[in-house]
Amino acid sequence: MPIQSICVYCGSQPGRDPAYIQAGRALGKSIAAHDLRLVYGGGTKGIMGAVAAGVLAHGGKVTGIIPDFLVDMEATRHSLGQLDELIVTKDMHERKHKMFERSDAFVTLPGGIGTLEEIVEIMTWGQLGRHEKPMVFANIGGFWDPMLSLVTHMREEGFIHRAHLVQPLVIAEVDDIVPAILDRDEQQAASKGEAAVISKL
Secondary structure (H helix, E strand, O other): OOOOEEEEEOOOOOOOOHHHHHHHHHHHHHHHHOOOEEEEOOOOOHHHHHHHHHHHHOOOEEEEEEEHHHHHHHOOHHHHOOOOEEEEEOOHHHHHHHHHHOOOOEEEOOOOHHHHHHHHHHHHHHHOOOOOOOEEEEOHHHOOHHHHHHHHHHHHOOOOOOHHHOOOEEEOOHHHHHHHHHHHHHHHHHHHHHHHHHHHO
């Protein structure tokens, strides 16, 4: 099934480097330009807000998924009304599960502990064979370099089994992210098609 939606994990704060907000807006624009739906954590502040604004400003569709207790912390109720789909969950667990269900790929922009926890969980599920959805670290200004070094260290020390299932794309240029996801999806579809043909021989 072709990619129809992209989940974006990112900070509800803007961060210190203006490039982070700019990257958020640019990614949102790219998602809309490729006629894909944004699925994200529903926040309307910080990088979260920038991504959603980038999609909406270019005629794209946005699904925000946010726990009730975070509505007034990460968003304003007025701005949430601008999203074409809003899902309010009872807790973080339900939020993450719904984001996973509704997404065909995952992109991680700069963010904090919550952002890190979200993409690590997706990588864990990939390692366990629960999905084959594309995963991307948007490495704006080398933001994710320390995290990627740690993953490499864990792999080299023998703690990442089935490492072939945990191969996120690392992309520094925002405009390259959506095309790379679509290309990865096409490659996976072609590979599965070839495997199916071989199995019938």
